[in-house]
Amino acid sequence: MKHLGIESAAPLTPVELAKLALFHNDDHECVMPVPPDAGPVPVYEKFGRRADHQFEYRGADGALLGYVLRWDARDGCRKEFSPATYWRNANNKRSWRFKAWPDPRPLFGLDRLAAYPDAIVLLTEGEKAAEAVERGPLADAFTSCRQHVIGVSWPGGVEAIKYADFTPLAGREVIIVPDNDAAGEKAADQLVEMMIQSGVRRLRRWKAPVQCQTKWDVADAIPAELSPETLVKSILERPRSRHRGS
Structure with missing residues (x-):
């Protein structure tokens, strides 16, 4: 399994997280596979901590399709998940967003x-x-x-x-x-x-x-x-x- 390795990155501000969490609409398109220049997934914290695991979703050709982040259950908190997918808007501005793939969603594996x-x-x-x-x-x-x-x-x-x-x-x-x-x-x-x-x-x-x-x-x-x-x-x-x- 792939663990987060962006230790030096600062957590996103509430404003930045809000931008990443925008609901899907007609002028946003999920980009698959993720382009090589997409950069790493921004740091995202739940329960005051980063995800314990970052699972890579890859296509049949091995190309990256996105991730699922997992927070294990501990310290009184239940386990939690969040997808991380790559999107493009009508102006061709691209960014990572913490939301699911459009349906039908790809399998892991x-x-x-x-x-x-x-x-x-x-x-x-x-x-x-x-x-x-x-x-x-x-x-x-x-x-x-x-x-x-x-x-x-x-x-x-x-x-x-x-x-x-x-x-x-x-x-x-x-x-x-x-x-x-x-x-x-x-x-x-x-x-x-x-x-x-x-x-x-x-x-x-x-x-x-x-x-x-x-x-x-x-x-x-x-x-x-x-x-x-x-x-x-x-x-x-x-x-x-x-x-x-x-």
């Missing part, structure tokens, strides 16, 4: 999808979990599998599923890996329908074992009662239900 056309796709609830497939507690166990496994997600969480463009998953083998809570199950219900509409080749849905705590996801520590290999086997070989796309 399009570059991985293009790099591994035959990989099993784990559709996770959040960028952190998607990256954990290759860099988290289960990464070594996934690497030892016969078929490559990659993580993919969408921006905006459960409430934004309907705005995402899932068509790049057409023809792919997809396993929905939701967070282990009621919201995760609700998301999985929606994702099943979206995947069928998108024409995935094979679709499965996984349910976390009872040993996993509420809200557990694949980026979290492995329960003491389970091994990485056991968890990965349950994801890849014994999903709860099966569906087939067109």
Whole structure:
């Protein structure tokens, strides 16, 4: 994952933030890919601190499409997210803005999808979990599998599923890996329908074992009662239900 590296930059003033937060209108266009001369994302603070993570959204060709910033839950504050996208107005003035992409929004992991056309796709609830497939507690166990496994997600969480463009998953083998809570199950219900509409080749849905705590996801520590290999086997070989796309 990519962490913020603009340590010397000063936080934006309220006036500057207001300008970046202007609502989209007809004379503003989201620029994708982001041009090389766009410069870094301005510093943006929530809860009096900078984001803990900055996730890069890249297209199938590897070109930068924007970012999602994440503030982890701590010090009594819940986790928070903010997209950072690049925009141009009618006068060709360009700037970073802390707002979502226009619909349909790109997936997180399009570059991985293009790099591994035959990989099993784990559709996770959040960028952190998607990256954990290759860099988290289960990464070594996934690497030892016969078929490559990659993580993919969408921006905006459960409430934004309907705005995402899932068509790049057409023809792919997809396993929905939701967070282990009621919201995760609700998301999985929606994702099943979206995947069928998108024409995935094979679709499965996984349910976390009872040993996993509420809200557990694949980026979290492995329960003491389970091994990485056991968890990965349950994801890849014994999903709860099966569906087939067109």
